[in-house]
Amino acid sequence: MSDAARIGGLVFAAVIVQVSVLASVPIGGGTADVLLVVLVAAALQRGSIAGAVAGFVAGLLVDVATLGTMGVTSLLLTVAGYWAGRYGETTGRERPHALPLAVGVITVLLAFAGLGLHYMLGDEVNPHRALVTTLLPALPLNLLLAWPVGRLCRRLLPQGVPLERVREVELVV
């Protein structure tokens, strides 16, 4: 099985589980985002291009499955996958804390970015709900998922782009 098929299968399964199961199981007011954790783990393992493409496809599937505005989740997850991939390609991949760190940071950034994007699109947004009620419980839940999902991704996906030995993390390019 090719790498693309493996990543695609992982992402597809994560999307289905996320929209069908986890999204309707609130824990402490928030929900775990297994899709985000899978995306970050895959991107760390396979690199920025694979992360960006996986993020785009995952977002597209989510928007289709939830009948949301097409492109919104794609945009957010594309950037999230790309950032996680760049972090893995540059400094993060071989560090034990890389996945939880990336999951934590991207969970928070994604909440802010999603809030801003939906606000710009004119949707009804509740900042307190998005950034406090939902995000605070979601953050530890995602961090809890990071360990098993990371192990699964490392087992299924071989390392992609070789590590670039850099002294600084590239955040955007």
Place this chain on the structure above:
Amino acid sequence: MLGVNVRRAAPGALPSRSSTALRRRTVVGSLVLLSIVLVTLSFRETDGGPISSFQSAGAAALRPFEVAATRVARPFRDAYGWVDSLFGARSEAKRLRAENERLRQQLIQAEVSASELADLKALLAFKEGKSFPADYDGLGASVISRPAGAFAQAIVISRGSSDGVEKDAPVMTADGLIGLVTRVYAHTSRVTLLTDESSAVSALDVRTGASGVVQHGGSGSTLVLDYVPKEDDVRVGDTVVTAGWRSSKLASLYPKGLPIAHVVSVGQTDTDLYKQVQLQPFADFTSIDAVLVLVPKDRAP
């Protein structure tokens, strides 16, 4: 960081890395652009457009997978829900107990309010009735406390000198006279009830005009009509009202004709100078919630 040159350990590999970076930027740029185009098209297209048709077809294709995942996960979700409800049961019970207490308080308040409303309606009807003294105004007040102890037959009302209440003003309920203002403060007053040992009201029998003095009867809320001469005619069931006398310089504290009580027994002995007339007051002294303070119209605020 944006615009910061990243120093790499192996400068010899720069050309290939440069092409990788270009490819990387091209891919992510294209995907971001594609996402923005999708968002734009989603917003601009009408129902039945290509984007919504694609979304509809995609949702239909994903539907079996979602149903399968839901069915597989249902036992786990149910188990989680059961455990979660166990954890939540204690806090739920606590919340329900607090809500129950709050509702009970509201019910009590509503019952009290309904009772007060009935009293106030009765007072209003009395004030607008024919038996209300014409040269007085009725100042409505609620009873805010009753002094503790068996030695003081008094109540404290929620009106004072700032409302126009003066010392010695008569106080009534809708049923009849209950007492006299004996202390006045800015916003409260103390009313000494007719059942107090110190109270005395000159009164007369409405039917015959026989006069006497209403005083405390010695037990509970009963009153007596004292100093009624033996030759005067007083019968059981007669109504007793205030006499409201006036001489050249003095006048009774009470206006004439305020209902006080009805006669429940009449007796006399050979050795007594006066009749023994027992009265049952019209007002229920055990449950006074709202009263009217009578203020002369020329002194009303």
